[in-house]
Amino acid sequence: MRATGSGAPATAARPGRRPLSAPPVIPAAPGNRRARWRRSLPNWTTPWLFLAPALVLFGLFKFTPMWRAMQMSFHEVRPYLGDRWVGWANYQQVATDEDFLAAIGHTVVLALGQTGGSIIIGLLLALVLEGSTRNLWIVRTAVFLPTVAAMAVVAEVWRILYYPAGDGAMNTILSWLGAGPSQFLNGQDSSLLSVMGVGIWRGAPYDMMIFIAGLAGVDRTLYEASAADGAGVLRRIWHVTLPALRPVFAILFTLAAIRGLRVFTEIFLLTNGGPNGSTEVLMTLIYKLGLERGELGVAAAGSMILLLATVLLTLVVQGIRARANRQVTR
């Protein structure tokens, strides 16, 4: 009956030999009074005591702000004067304002481009770097570093690499390839693409790792079977590997799209929406409206739209996951 073995600590096993009817051994003071107090609590409170810290923090920093965003989105927020109910006016403004529409457009383009680019390059990386040798492990670790470096660092490094002069780092590489020079972040036509490039550079290694985990689950006997049927590498990938990875694709796509919708830090640091609004996304616009221009109601309405899009996409992910799980258990 003693809780020994597999790392269970001695403290739990200490009272071991005592007859079951004896009163529980309570650790000596100072824990004594506390232990008795705990024991006097009714049983149903225990799980709630354990949950309390998490629930309080979520309540304060997730659900209260959500509730206030909902409220503010229907009000003209006037500090010290009291809020004025304006109905759907804030939403109307968001839906008709050119800046907002442009920002929504940039956000969607950026999210789709980064998501698609990361998945394609991530898959290629995974196919090339799949395997268990030590060399591959080192290469994978090196390739993965952009994902763990802080976004602020990544943004500052890329601001330097994208330096628009002819002898900036990226322009030098472009000139080796016989192209360029480009204005990168400073050009209205190239800024969004440049930001997208940074997103893909940081997102592809992440996708690679997920794909590699997925590849490990592909049934090796299917490879054998396809080889026995005389299929080459390309047909093997097309008919065996890719179908097996389908659930991974779906999840990566939706997760990355959700992340893409709320992109903020990289834009804020790389271009802050410029030049001339060409990289303004929803979050940078909301930030400027809310915290710099004090139009809290409109900013809140924008946030609510973003939230709604996120919720919808998340439900899609959950649906896909449920289906994938059912397939696995079947």
Added chain:
Amino acid sequence: MTGPRKTRGRAEALDTALGLGTLGSPLAKVGRFVLYAALVFVFAGPLLALLVSSFSRVTDPTSLTLIPTELTLDNFRAAFKRDVLLYLMNSFLVVGGGLLLQIAVSVSAAYALARKKFPGLRLVFLLILSTMMLPEEVLAIPLSLVLSDLNLVGSLFGMIVPVGAWAFSILVMAEFMKEIPLELEEAARLDGAGDFRIFWSVVLPLCKPALGVIGIFGFTMIWDQYLLPLLVATDSQQFTLPLALRTLRSDEEVGIGVLLAASLLAMLPSVLAFIAMQRQFMRGLTSGAIKG
């Protein structure tokens, strides 16, 4: 199948989708090496350039280099003169406090979710899951109001307390705790241990592997925080290092060298933590993204 050796050779050939590793000709080996080198150059190159250049005399963006030239510590000296040590200290305080709080909160909530049956369990679970749809970015504006109501603006606590509860950590931890055999708990209960004793001295010590996972994830997540410190900091005295980078883009003496030195210091902690705990990181990555 003529013999064991041949069978094994085939199995190896088909161990990966592409089968690159099995091409044995010298040309293939060179090709493989070139390919790997190119990938490392593209993905790790910029960060390596940051490492090398921060120790070199690099004053403007066009002289960023992968090859050390004129090694110097001037960049770091200039950075320290501009309070980078203070920012680094702030960052460590935030990540230390935030991570401790996050682990304590996650472990405690996970215990209730994984080991207890009570009315409302499903609702609480859904509630926690739903917070994954409410990232700081989306809530930034009202969050800044809540933070100021709670008097958390202008203090490092404002960057620590809100990261205390993170659904990912709670769910990973709960998933792990479900696997611990119930008999251990029952044995301790028969020995007279209460819930808190069981939690502390039976369940928790068995959760060490999962603690590693949520520890490394929490560390990189908090270190990467940008918007929250941006909302909270009212004065450069409260800047974390990632937040401060924007204010260090150039220096009279060393030009962008000061930014390079500060960026390197902001990059190293999360990168080193990742390299040290890579196995745990990969475990969290696959559990978080695929199984959820």
